[in-house]
Amino acid sequence: MFEEIMPFLPFIIPLVIIQLGLMLVSVVHVIRHDTFRVGNKVIWLLVCILGQMIGPILYFTIGKGDE
Numbered sequence: 001m002f003e004e005i006m007p008f009l010p011f012i013i014p015l016v017i018i019q020l021g022l023m024l025v026s027v028v029h030v031i032r033h034d035t036f037r038v039g040n041k042v043i044w045l046l047v048c049i050l051g052q053m054i055g056p057i058l059y060f061t062i063g064k065g066d067e
Helices: 002-032 041-050 054-063
Strands: none
Touching (some): 041 054
């Protein structure tokens, strides 16, 4: 089974690193700030953590409030 995945590892590893980085940055930003355009802190934490790569992108595009 692992032999089938080996050719795809050069593509999977950077995607996982980008996903985890985006999630970490967005979660830290949600925790540190109290103003949001839409929703509240709990909703955005769930979106950022459970939304894979789309959740943090949604937060930074439509959820992040003006500071």
